[in-house]
Amino acid sequence: MKPVTIHDIARIANVSSATVSRVLSNSDYPVSKKMKEKVQRIAKELDYIPNLLGKQLKENKSMTIGVIIPTIVNPFYSSVIFGIEEIARQNDFTVIACNSLHDPTLEEEYIRTIVEKQVKGLIISSISTDKTLLKNLMKTGLSVIAIDQKIEGEGISQIEFDYHRGGLIATKHLQSNGHRRIGYVTSKLDRPSRRSIYQGYLDAMKSADLEPLVEESNSKDVYNAVSEFDTGKKLTQKMLSATNPPTAIFACNDMMAFGVINELWQQGIRVPEDVSVMGFDGIDFGQMINPQLTTIKQPDYEMGKMACKMLLDLMQGEDKPMFDVMLQPKLIERGSVVGVPIVTQA
Amino acid sequence: MKPVTIHDIARIANVSSATVSRVLSNSDYPVSKKMKEKVQRIAKELDYIPNLLGKQLKENKSMTIGVIIPTIVNPFYSSVIFGIEEIARQNDFTVIACNSLHDPTLEEEYIRTIVEKQVKGLIISSISTDKTLLKNLMKTGLSVIAIDQKIEGEGISQIEFDYHRGGLIATKHLQSNGHRRIGYVTSKLDRPSRRSIYQGYLDAMKSADLEPLVEESNSKDVYNAVSEFDTGKKLTQKMLSATNPPTAIFACNDMMAFGVINELWQQGIRVPEDVSVMGFDGIDFGQMINPQLTTIKQPDYEMGKMACKMLLDLMQGEDKPMFDVMLQPKLIERGSVVGVPIVTQA
DNA sequence: TTGTAGGCGTTATCAC
DNA sequence: GTGATAACGCCTACAA
Numbered sequence: 001m002k003p004v005t006i007h008d009i010a011r012i013a014n015v016s017s018a019t020v021s022r023v024l025s026n027s028d029y030p031v032s033k034k035m036k037e038k039v040q041r042i043a044k045e046l047d048y049i050p051n052l053l054g055k056q057l058k059e060n061k062s063m064t065i066g067v068i069i070p071t072i073v074n075p076f077y078s079s080v081i082f083g084i085e086e087i088a089r090q091n092d093f094t095v096i097a098c099n100s101l102h103d104p105t106l107e108e109e110y111i112r113t114i115v116e117k118q119v120k121g122l123i124i125s126s127i128s129t130d131k132t133l134l135k136n137l138m139k140t141g142l143s144v145i146a147i148d149q150k151i152e153g154e155g156i157s158q159i160e161f162d163y164h165r166g167g168l169i170a171t172k173h174l175q176s177n178g179h180r181r182i183g184y185v186t187s188k189l190d191r192p193s194r195r196s197i198y199q200g201y202l203d204a205m206k207s208a209d210l211e212p213l214v215e216e217s218n219s220k221d222v223y224n225a226v227s228e229f230d231t232g233k234k235l236t237q238k239m240l241s242a243t244n245p246p247t248a249i250f251a252c253n254d255m256m257a258f259g260v261i262n263e264l265w266q267q268g269i270r271v272p273e274d275v276s277v278m279g280f281d282g283i284d285f286g287q288m289i290n291p292q293l294t295t296i297k298q299p300d301y302e303m304g305k306m307a308c309k310m311l312l313d314l315m316q317g318e319d320k321p322m323f324d325v326m327l328q329p330k331l332i333e334r335g336s337v338v339g340v341p342i343v344t345q346a
Numbered sequence: 347m348k349p350v351t352i353h354d355i356a357r358i359a360n361v362s363s364a365t366v367s368r369v370l371s372n373s374d375y376p377v378s379k380k381m382k383e384k385v386q387r388i389a390k391e392l393d394y395i396p397n398l399l400g401k402q403l404k405e406n407k408s409m410t411i412g413v414i415i416p417t418i419v420n421p422f423y424s425s426v427i428f429g430i431e432e433i434a435r436q437n438d439f440t441v442i443a444c445n446s447l448h449d450p451t452l453e454e455e456y457i458r459t460i461v462e463k464q465v466k467g468l469i470i471s472s473i474s475t476d477k478t479l480l481k482n483l484m485k486t487g488l489s490v491i492a493i494d495q496k497i498e499g500e501g502i503s504q505i506e507f508d509y510h511r512g513g514l515i516a517t518k519h520l521q522s523n524g525h526r527r528i529g530y531v532t533s534k535l536d537r538p539s540r541r542s543i544y545q546g547y548l549d550a551m552k553s554a555d556l557e558p559l560v561e562e563s564n565s566k567d568v569y570n571a572v573s574e575f576d577t578g579k580k581l582t583q584k585m586l587s588a589t590n591p592p593t594a595i596f597a598c599n600d601m602m603a604f605g606v607i608n609e610l611w612q613q614g615i616r617v618p619e620d621v622s623v624m625g626f627d628g629i630d631f632g633q634m635i636n637p638q639l640t641t642i643k644q645p646d647y648e649m650g651k652m653a654c655k656m657l658l659d660l661m662q663g664e665d666k667p668m669f670d671v672m673l674q675p676k677l678i679e680r681g682s683v684v685g686v687p688i689v690t691q692a
Numbered sequence: 693t694t695g696t697a698g699g700c701g702t703t704a705t706c707a708c
Numbered sequence: 709g710t711g712a713t714a715a716c717g718c719c720t721a722c723a724a
Contacts, residue, residue, distance in 0.1 A: 003486060005701055016711040021703060029704095032709060047482065052462045053408070054701030057399045057716050064442075064463075071428070078424045082417070085445055089452075094459060096410075097443045099431055106435075113440060116398045117410075136393065140349060225630045258634040265636050284571045288604040289635045290611050351717055362695045367719060375720090378693060400717030403700050 004046045013042050024050065056118060065121040065311060066114035068098045068107060069148075073224055075283045076253075076300050077125070080147065083304025084123060091312055093121075104128035115142060121311045125149050127191075131156075143314040145307045150192045157314060159307050159325045163193050166296045166329035167200020170278050173294075173331055174248045175208050178340035179276060183213040183246035185235040185256060187228070188220065197252055197280060213246055215239050225255050232259020233266075240267065247340045248276040254283050257293055261336065276337040282330075291335035299327055350392045359388050370396065402464065411467040411657060412460035414444045414453060415494075419570055421629045422599075422646050423471070426493065429650020430469060437658055439467075450474035461488060467657045471495050473537075477502070489660040491653050496538045503660060505653050505671045509539050512642045512675035513546020516624050519640075519677055520594045521554050524686035525622060529559040529592035531581040531602060533574070534566065543598055543626060559592055561585050571601050578605020579612075586613065593686050594622040600629050600641055607635065607682065622683040628676075637681035645673055 006024065010017040015035060022029045023039040056062050067084055069077040081097055088095050096114055100107040107128050114122065115137055125148040126134070134156070138144055146158040174182050184201045186194060198214075205212045215235040219227075232251055236259065239245060249264075251257035257279030261271050271277055272291055279286060282297030306325065352370065356363040361381060368375045369385040402408050413430055415423040427443055434441050442460055446453040453474050460468065461483055471494040472480070480502070484490055492504040520528050530547045532540060544560075551558045561581040565573075578597055582605065585591060595610075597603035603625030607617050617623055618637055625632060628643030652671065 001486065003701095007701080017701090018703085018711060018713090019709085021701095022710090025703075027703085030709060035709080047486075049458075049486070050462050051403075051464060051701050053399055053403045053464050054716090055703070057397075057403055057700090057718090058702050058704085060716070062399070072418065072424045072431075073421075073428050075419075075421060075424075078418045078421075081443070082419050082445065085418075085443070094442050094444070094456075094463070096440050097427070097431070098440070099428065110440075112395075116396055117440070118397060118399050140347065140393075140395070226633065229630075229634050255634070258631075262634060262636060284575075285604075285631050285634075287572065288575050288601070288608060288631075290608060349717095352719095353717080363718085364695060364697095364720080365693090367717095368694095371719075373719090376693060381693080397717050400700090401719070403702090403717080404719050406700075 003051065004048045005051070006048075009039060009042050009046065009048060012046075013038050015039065024048070025055075060118070061120060062118040063093050064096060064114075064117070064119045065093050065123065065308070066096045066098065066110070066119045068100050068110050068122065068124040068126070070102050070125060070127060071099045071224070072097060075225075075285065076281055076298070079283075079300035080125075080304040080307070083301040083306075084308040085304075087305050087308035087312070093312070100127055102127050104130070108133055111137070121145075121315045123147060123307045123311055126151060143311055145311045145314065147303060147307050148193065150196075155322060157310060157322055157324060159303055159310070159327065161193070161298055161303070161327045162329055163196035164200040164203075166280060166298070167197035168204045169200075169329055169331055170250055170280060170296050171201045171204035172208075173333075174250060174276065174278055174337065175204065175210070177248075177276065177337055179246075179248040180208075180210055180340070181213065181244060181246040181248070182210065183215065183239045183249045184252075185215045185217075185232060185239065185249060185260060186252040187217045187231060187256070189216055194252060201250060213239065213242065228253060228255035229259040229262070232256035233263040234259075236260045236263040240269075246275070248278065248337070250278040250280075252280055254279040254281040254286050254293060254295055257295070257336075258285075258289060261289065261291075261293075272336050272338040276340075278337055282332055286332075287334065294334045294337040295332050297330040297332050299330075303327060349397065350394045351397070352394075355385060355388050355392060355394060358392075359384050361385065370394070371401075406464065407466060408464040409438060410440050410442060410460075410463070410465045411469065411654070412442045412444065412456070412465045414446050414456055414468065414470045414472070416448050416471060416473060417445045417570070418443060421571075421631065422627055422644070425629075425646035426471075426650040426653070429647040429652075430654040431650075433651050433654035433658070439658070446473055448473050450476070454479055457483070467491075467661045469493060469653045469657055489657055491657045491660065493649060493653050494539065496542075501668060503656060503668055503670060505649055505656070505673065507539070507644050507649070507673045508675055509542035510546040510549075512626065512644070513543035514550045515546075515675055515677055516596055516626060516642050517547045517550035518554075519679075520596060520622065520624055520683065521550065521556070523594075523622065523683055525592075525594040526554075526556055526686070527559065527590060527592040527594070528556065529561065529585045529595045530598075531561045531563075531578060531585065531595060531606060532598035533563045533577060533602070535562055540598060547596060559585070559588065574599060574601035575605040575608070578602035579609040580605075582606045582609040586615075592621070594624065594683070596624040596626075598626055600625040600627040600632050600639060603639055603641070603682075604631075604635060607637075607639075618682050618684040620687060622686075624683055628678055632678075633680065640680045640683040641678050643676040643678050645676075649673060
């Protein structure tokens, strides 16, 4: 059964398809009242469903935005998407969500596909180091907002997060609780954001005249929560075998911090009584574990909303002004960090 | 700058647009080798990007599937989507993800939108009780797979999960550990799936001649992890104030179970030594808390993959056979359930 | 092997 | 106020 078109309606109503179009698209073009009612009635009777493809082809826009993130399974990114979708919906846009799985090839494939589908706006947490494709597409009219991953020295509007400052704040918080042997566990330092947190840690340690103690995972990027957790456990084991183990451990993300806590408990080391633990991200689950995780909040949901707002602005504006936003970290104090235990204190 | 079309290429190559189309769409229509190479070369030089809208309008298909779920922020659903997207990608489909936020109006709005965008396949965890819209659309060629929420007595292919059996298995597991006073905490019983788990619990208790002990939240449906957690805490408080509090608590989902555990700890009641806790869902975070959560695994990722496979089959097949799948629950034994403590036994 | 021409469903320009 | 008609970019009979 072929779908009903405006021509079908026109035939039945004995009017031209032009009139039908004017009525059904709520054009401000003048149409007599009775004609309008007639068309609307018939459209309803026939269960008319407009074919947006025709409209979009004509108008060269798709009311769709694309979002490319490493993986939706990471609760940080699902919150981001959630925020994006909320703003998109309010503006009658739908969103195509793509998981790049940390794979540059896949990322590029997705970019191509959505551009072919005439998507004119893209929010991306890019994993690829080669931005030439993106920049070329931008020349042809694609609007892009980069989130979460800083794209260095390019003409792309971005929402950054002050990772360096986050690392700094976290470390200083530990220090202000009297900790001097503070370990840092991190996934592979292959992304600018991770390097920034790390640098923040390093700078805080240096300015307090403390010796850094770092464990870095060398496994390639992964894309599920459990492996982050496992990495946290593994790195903690390594760290504990040091000659002078830390009284506080700072993890590069919350999931890894969960692993740290779990490993400590398993070894009979109490958190936070014996060792304090600090996370990074501020995902909701941090308040569901015991002890609740002290962490640095990265505003995921808000970041999504803001990214989408910026993108829609960008797509509308003729002049397309370039602007960046730097979101600030916020310390969330909960139960996993306390003062350094007396017995081990210097 | 107008985008490059096949006509532009045709003009420059001194061939017809038909030939260009045949080359660039990898048609098996015969084209001479040198013509082919020429066209490909020019297409490349001009950075030609096909406009899928034209093709789709012509062929009346969009290579897109829609997914409607309550909220992507729930890790169960993000895993489902993750599975869906994986299969979709392998088949060159992209997915439009929509959060219905437990709002039937929004759900309907999304259904309309994607159908207008000529999406021919939909995977939905429907919240609406009125399925007439869906059924009407199916008559016009929309393929639908219902997941997670049983749609009673309708002609829609679905992937069900045996919630009743899950509730049964969970309760029996508690019983086989010697527990006789087993409490059940649940969100509002306004969805078939929840009622099924509840019924499983009830049946297991009855067949063991035990008295049910139930706390139901009366708050309306919510859509974030933290409120489930809070509900778990609140209901636990209520349950503990009973004259004869339980030695085991079974929660209708993992997030709520986290709340149960948290509240117990906060009241100085040890888990699992004093009270055992059983969850339901099997999200990854269950293994990251302390003690690790014993739970019923609902295969989220696999459900997504299967749903997408079924959908693609359905969309291809001319005859569109109807078939349902019933996924089976699986007990995951971890640390939050142990035998009933001696002192409170009998 | 290549070209011509019509149509997919819509909107917009121009006549009437 | 209404109706032809020509686009939008692509594919595909059919003709050459």
